[in-house]
Amino acid sequence: MQRDYTLSCLLTMPRHELEEFSQRILTRMVPEDVMEELFTFEPEETETEDRLRSAQFDAMLRMSAIALGEVSSAFADSDQANQNTERMSRLLLWHFYAVAFQLEAAVTLEQHCEAVEKILVTPPKDAFGWIKTLTELLHHYASLNDNGDAQAH
Template sequence: MLRDYTFECLVTMPRHELEEFSARIISRMVPEDVMSEIFTFEQEEIDSEERLLSARLDAMLRMTAIALSETQQAFDDSENATQNSVRMTRLVLWHFYAISFRLEQAISLETHCEHVEALINNAPTDVFGWVKALTELLHGYAEISDKQNPQD
């Protein structure tokens, strides 16, 4: 069976396999020099814990956006180009959800997968579109989390 990285697939796969494979895909999509540039911070970005956290989150968002924008082209020559691209998009978005932003604390995997499917149906085609889409996704998740866990 071909892994499609939908909700049913993700909940049955061992987490370490998902982590390893998604990290390999991202490292394949984002060249090492670009990764180094993204995660190199200016002094003013690291002069406080809050700024450092913000810079890291921004870097992870940009890294994910680059990986997602490269996914379509990476599989253009494969036998099932569209299917492979969609599968890897789901996997990279799982990485974004579980590893980069640890959103499992705020949003269920099932909710995340529902949002991913909607996003895939109208997927951006370039890195700037992905940055916008991922930022909107994070804002949407924050709203959902706030509604589910209202602060007293």
């Protein structure tokens, strides 16, 4: 059985395997020179902790968007292009959620997977579309977390 990176798959896979494979795919989708450019900050971006964090946040968002924007062309010639594109998009979105932004304390994996499946019905076609989608996803996660905090009190 091929891994599809849906909720049931993510729950049964060892975390280190998910991290290693998603990192390999990310590295394959985003060339090293682009990665270097994304994570090279101007002096004013590193003046304070908040500015540095903001620059890093932006770089991780762009890195994820670039990778997701490249997935469909990277797998276009494969035997099952649509299925492979969807699988790798799920994996990269898991990386975005769990590794890049470490959102597991704020949003459950179930909530993340539910949001991913909605996105994958009509996914963005390029990095610019993914930037908008990922930004909206982060806003969605913030509202889920705010509602969770409100319900806990």
